[in-house]
Amino acid sequence: MPNSLCLLHASPRKHGNGAAICAAIASHLAQRGFSARLVHLEAEHIHPCTACGSCAENPGRCIYDALEGDLARQVLESIAQAPALLIVAPVWFYGPPAHLKALIDRSQLFWEQNGGPMQGPQRPAWNVLTAGRRKGERLFEAGSLILRCFERQMGFAPKEGLELRGLDSPGDFSASAEAQEQLKAWSAGLKWA
Ligand SMILES: Cc1cc2nc3c(=O)[nH]c(=O)nc-3n(C[C@H](O)[C@H](O)[C@H](O)COP(=O)(O)O)c2cc1C
Structure with missing residues (x-):
């Protein structure tokens, strides 16, 4: 559906959770x-940026677009065209998982193409971050900052997200009535034009 939220897993x-x-x-x-519209980010299919400079020389183009099986361009285009974005990601060593960071770095081609953040009406973006640990005051800080930076450059206005602790094993969310309630209450605030 054209007005579907891009739900990036x-x-x-x-x-898992x-x-x-x-x-x-x-x-x-x-x-x-x-x-x-659910987009599952396939970890094996996002080649990291190698700072080759090609997207600066040829704005909008990336040498890895031609790499067989690479999905970064496809996922980034889905995000670029979406009316709203929601990223669901685990915390890994206090930041996003490597393949999500690789996708974010590959979006540099949009930066080069647009000469900065994407212009136009700012669409809403949200993040739901999960972590295995229950403690840690700054557990979500780096991940949230990086995702928000990405969203701003892709033309989104980041909104208040949700941070869920204590979800380590794959079935932990499904076993936690508390986390499910938290998500339900938070989801009620999701809306876009
Ligand atoms: C490589 C790796 C690094 C992780 N680093 C952290 C961490 O720094 N802090 C934390 O609380 N949990 C950490 N975890 C646990 C994950 O955040 C947790 O398992 C995740 O929320 C599970 O979500 P998923 O089932 O959707 O993958 C790490 C897990 C992995 C695999």
Whole structure:
């Protein structure tokens, strides 16, 4: 559907906490008449940026677009065209997982193409971050900062996200009534034009 939220699932676990969270978000949205388009970020198919400078010389082009199986361009185009974006990602060493950071770095081609952040009406973006630990005052700080920076450069206005602690094993979200309630309450605030 053209007005669907781009729901980017950035854990390599296909049946982990992030996957269950995405399913719950899609269901909450559907109940309110909104739709989401799930994009699972395939960790093996995002080649990291190598700072070759080619996108600066040829704005909008990346040498890895031609790499067989590479999905970065496709995922970035989906994000660029979406009316709203929601990223669901685990915290890895206090930041985003490497393949999500690789996707973010590959978006440099948009920066070169636009001469800075994407202009136009700012679309809303949200992040749901999960972490195994329960403690750690700054557990989500770096990940949130990096994702918000990415969203701004892609033409989004980052909104208040959700940070869920104590979700380590794949089934932890599905087993936690508290986390499910938190997500449901937070999801009620998701809306876009
Ligand atoms: C490589 C790696 C690094 C991790 N680093 C952290 C960390 O710094 N802090 C933390 O609380 N949990 C950490 N975790 C645990 C994950 O955040 C947790 O398992 C995640 O929320 C699970 O989400 P998923 O099932 O969607 O993958 C790490 C997990 C992995 C695999």
